[in-house]
Amino acid sequence: MTTNPVKRRTVLKGMLATGVSAVALPLPAIAQAAPFKIGLLTVKTGPLAQGGIQMEQGIVTFLKEKSYTLAGRKVELLVADTGGNPAGARTKAQEVIERDKVNVILGPLAAFELLAITDYVRDNATPLISLAAAEDVTQRRANPFVIRPSATSAQCCHVMGDYAAKELNYKRAATISEDFAFGYEQMAGFQRAFEDNGGKVVKKLWPPLVTPDYTPFIAQIGNVDCVFNGFAGSNPVKFMRSYADLGLKAKTPLLAGWTAMDDALLRSLGDEAVGVISAAYYSADFGSDSNKRFVAAMQKDYNVLPGGYSAGMYVAGQCVEAAIQALGDKADDRKALADALHKVSLSDTPRGPVKFDQYGNVVGDVFIRRCERKGGALVNTVIKTYPGVSQFWTYNEKEFLANPVYARDYPPAKNLEN
Amino acid sequence: MSLWLTLTVNSVALGGLLFLLSSGFSLIFGLMRIPNLMHGSFFMLGAYLGVTLLARGANFWVAALASAAAMALIGGLIERFLLRRLEGQVLPQVLLTLGFAFIIADICLMLWTGDPWQPATPDHLRGAVQLAGLYFPLYRLVIVLVAVIIAVALWLLVDWTRLGAMIRAGVDDAPIARVVGIRVSQLFTLVFALGAALAAFGGVMGAPYLSVYPGLDFEMLPLALIVVILGGVGSLLGALVGSFLIGFLYNFGTALLPDLAYVILFLPMVLILVLRPQGLFGKVTT
Numbered sequence: 184m185t186t187n188p189v190k191r192r193t194v195l196k197g198m199l200a201t202g203v204s205a206v207a208l209p210l211p212a213i214a215q216a217a218p219f220k221i222g223l224l225t226v227k228t229g230p231l232a233q234g235g236i237q238m239e240q241g242i243v244t245f246l247k248e249k250s251y252t253l254a255g256r257k258v259e260l261l262v263a264d265t266g267g268n269p270a271g272a273r274t275k276a277q278e279v280i281e282r283d284k285v286n287v288i289l290g291p292l293a294a295f296e297l298l299a300i301t302d303y304v305r306d307n308a309t310p311l312i313s314l315a316a317a318e319d320v321t322q323r324r325a326n327p328f329v330i331r332p333s334a335t336s337a338q339c340c341h342v343m344g345d346y347a348a349k350e351l352n353y354k355r356a357a358t359i360s361e362d363f364a365f366g367y368e369q370m371a372g373f374q375r376a377f378e379d380n381g382g383k384v385v386k387k388l389w390p391p392l393v394t395p396d397y398t399p400f401i402a403q404i405g406n407v408d409c410v411f412n413g414f415a416g417s418n419p420v421k422f423m424r425s426y427a428d429l430g431l432k433a434k435t436p437l438l439a440g441w442t443a444m445d446d447a448l449l450r451s452l453g454d455e456a457v458g459v460i461s462a463a464y465y466s467a468d469f470g471s472d473s474n475k476r477f478v479a480a481m482q483k484d485y486n487v488l489p490g491g492y493s494a495g496m497y498v499a500g501q502c503v504e505a506a507i508q509a510l511g512d513k514a515d516d517r518k519a520l521a522d523a524l525h526k527v528s529l530s531d532t533p534r535g536p537v538k539f540d541q542y543g544n545v546v547g548d549v550f551i552r553r554c555e556r557k558g559g560a561l562v563n564t565v566i567k568t569y570p571g572v573s574q575f576w577t578y579n580e581k582e583f584l585a586n587p588v589y590a591r592d593y594p595p596a597k598n599l600e601n
Numbered sequence: 602m603s604l605w606l607t608l609t610v611n612s613v614a615l616g617g618l619l620f621l622l623s624s625g626f627s628l629i630f631g632l633m634r635i636p637n638l639m640h641g642s643f644f645m646l647g648a649y650l651g652v653t654l655l656a657r658g659a660n661f662w663v664a665a666l667a668s669a670a671a672m673a674l675i676g677g678l679i680e681r682f683l684l685r686r687l688e689g690q691v692l693p694q695v696l697l698t699l700g701f702a703f704i705i706a707d708i709c710l711m712l713w714t715g716d717p718w719q720p721a722t723p724d725h726l727r728g729a730v731q732l733a734g735l736y737f738p739l740y741r742l743v744i745v746l747v748a749v750i751i752a753v754a755l756w757l758l759v760d761w762t763r764l765g766a767m768i769r770a771g772v773d774d775a776p777i778a779r780v781v782g783i784r785v786s787q788l789f790t791l792v793f794a795l796g797a798a799l800a801a802f803g804g805v806m807g808a809p810y811l812s813v814y815p816g817l818d819f820e821m822l823p824l825a826l827i828v829v830i831l832g833g834v835g836s837l838l839g840a841l842v843g844s845f846l847i848g849f850l851y852n853f854g855t856a857l858l859p860d861l862a863y864v865i866l867f868l869p870m871v872l873i874l875v876l877r878p879q880g881l882f883g884k885v886t887t
Contacts, residue, residue: 188709191645228707229706229815229816230815230816231715232710232715232716232815233714233717233815235714235715236714236715285863286881295708389859389860390855390857390859390862391818391863393820393860394855394862395615395811395820395821395824396611396615396810396851396852398607398611398852399611399851399852399853399855399856400855400856400859402603402604402608402611402856403608403856405605410758416717416814417717417812417815417816420717420719420812420814421717421719422811422812424719424809424810424812425810426887428722428729428738428740428741428810429607429736429737429738430729430736447716448716448717450716450810451716451719452720453718453721454721491875508829511803527851567677
């Protein structure tokens with residue numbers, strides 16, 4: 184029933200398109216000058232808007248720097264607000280693909296939004312560059328049209344686990360993160376790398392996504408060498424204040440995933456964040472040329488320190504540019520574009536060198552940062568760089584993929600204490 | 602042992618904050634017979650106003666009171682010019698408050714962006730109390746103290762003043778109150794403004810430990826609902842007892858059975874609705 188009007192609309196559009204091309208036929212030069220369309224699926228309303236707005240700032244900054252011309256081709260950016268939910272993401276994906284006929288989609292923000300549209304973009308052969316972290320999108324359910332220039336949930340957490348065990352010599356850790364997939368995947372990655380290097384995760388705490396007060400969870404942490412947290416959105420702000428208020432900050436060092444200590448979050452944080460060590464795929468402190476340009480432009484235009492969402496979109500823009508460059512006048516072929524995106528290799532991005540594995544996930548640097556107060560403002564100072572980190576860390580790719588995806592109980596936590 | 606003590610003290614602190622949130626909600630619900638679905642929005646908008654003043658260097662208490670005054674004005678205007686036009690039509694009134702909740706959320710997002718704001722705890726309230734070798738933030742105890750002061754003030758207002766007598770009369774039976782010459786519609790405006798002010802004040806008090814961010818409104822609203830349904834609509838004592846009850850249930854529930862955190866929070870509400878719909882301290886309505 185409901186498919187009928189859609190079909191009719193598609194037919195109508197087809198007729199319109201034919202009409203246009205009939206006019207354009209004698210003038211191929213005009214057809215060639217048609218802009219390359221980038222559709223951005225982001226979130227501008229509701230509780231997830233914070234990250235969504237940053238994503239838009241990142242890609243706009245990149246396109247402004249390039250005067251909206253990538254590899255000699257005019258580029259048009261179409262921004263759609265998904266509202267931060269799967270149904271909205273699906274509707275807007277359909278809108279930008281079928282009505283606007285975009286060449287490539289950037290976004291969406293949240294994992295459940297991405298999962299709602301991966302099959303759809305494949306069926307409609309439209310390349311998609313997402314920052315959402317859901318592991319399996321570039322693992323067991325890899326999709327030839329999807330690439331991810333940011334990181335999987337666990338990509339930085341493997342590094343954190345390794346660093347905590349080897350460099351910080353922590354033996355006992357507690358983990359705390361929201362009770363949802365992004366939290367499970369992050370904590371699993373940390374636990375695996377930490378325990379493979381002799382550490383023990385003795386407590387895993389899962390507060391619900393909406394938690395008015397973290398005190399009852401923090402009170403359960405007990406006697407450990409460190410606490411690793413993977414909070415996202417505005418939750419880390421709340422969590423870290425409670426953590427410090429309860430006097431734990433002085434006793435037990437706090438480690439963090441990238442969303443929990445994102446540079447964009449620093450201006451919302453206070454002294455409670457000083458000393459927190461985090462692992463992230465981006466740091467505003469990083470000294471590459473493109474990053475210096477990027478940070479300066481973001482501060483000039485928006486008066487903010489960019490974080491992972493903006494930087495991720497800037498890198499996504501660089502990937503699109505490189506793919507257009509590689510394809511020349513074949514850039515309108517969606518399948519060729521998707522393949523070219525997988526082959527992109529960049530030496531200078533705000534996050535360092537970037538290339539992709541065969542599943543479309545980035546292989547890039549991961550930074551260990553310590554939060555410090557410099558001249559009144561908080562900064563995440565890079566204290567160690569792990570170059571060329573893959574989503575599989577040091578593990579064998581085949582074995583990794585033969586195991587189940589990271590989850591709340593996988594890999595099993597054998598060292599839990601009560 | 603220390604876990605229990607921390608949880609107990611924290612339960613009381615959360616209860617205090619919940620009372621600031623829900624006392625106004627309860628009065629509005631009791632008098633006007635509508636659940637004010639923008640109560641969480643008043644809490645959030647008040648908190649945003651407060652942190653903005655704090656960021657400009659205002660004194661903490663000045664910021665909290667100024668924000669409460671501003672929200673009283675906004676709440677009063679909404680009641681006088683919008684809700685009043687729908688007087689007696691409960692469903693349209695509820696929908697109007699819901700609509701406003703969304704409008705306020707979007708305006709806040711525009712004005713304060715999506716970044717979370719968390720003001721520093723005021724200097725003179727920083728620090729910690731040592732309880733049996735345990736570290737506990739002074740600020741949360743201050744919240745409890747403030748909640749108790751406000752509870753006493755509200756009790757004096759409602760039980761011992763002429764205005765309070767009129768409000769009670771309105772809660773008990775608005776038509777009869779009208780018949781004896783009480784201008785109930787003026788009371789509506791007044792109570793609505795008072796409720797908005799209390800929510801805003803609670804928002805500013807809560808900001809240093811809850812922080813302020815988009816979505817805070819709809820996190821707080823269900824808590825106000827649970828408290829008031831538990832305690833009984835229109836009953837200040839009910840709101841007080843309900844707040845502390847939820848404070849304890851939330852803290853101990855999430856610590857003991859973290860997987861059932863929401864069940865523990867909402868199950869009592871369901872039970873009360875089934876077994877004692879008027880709430881613990883509510884009067885039987887006809």
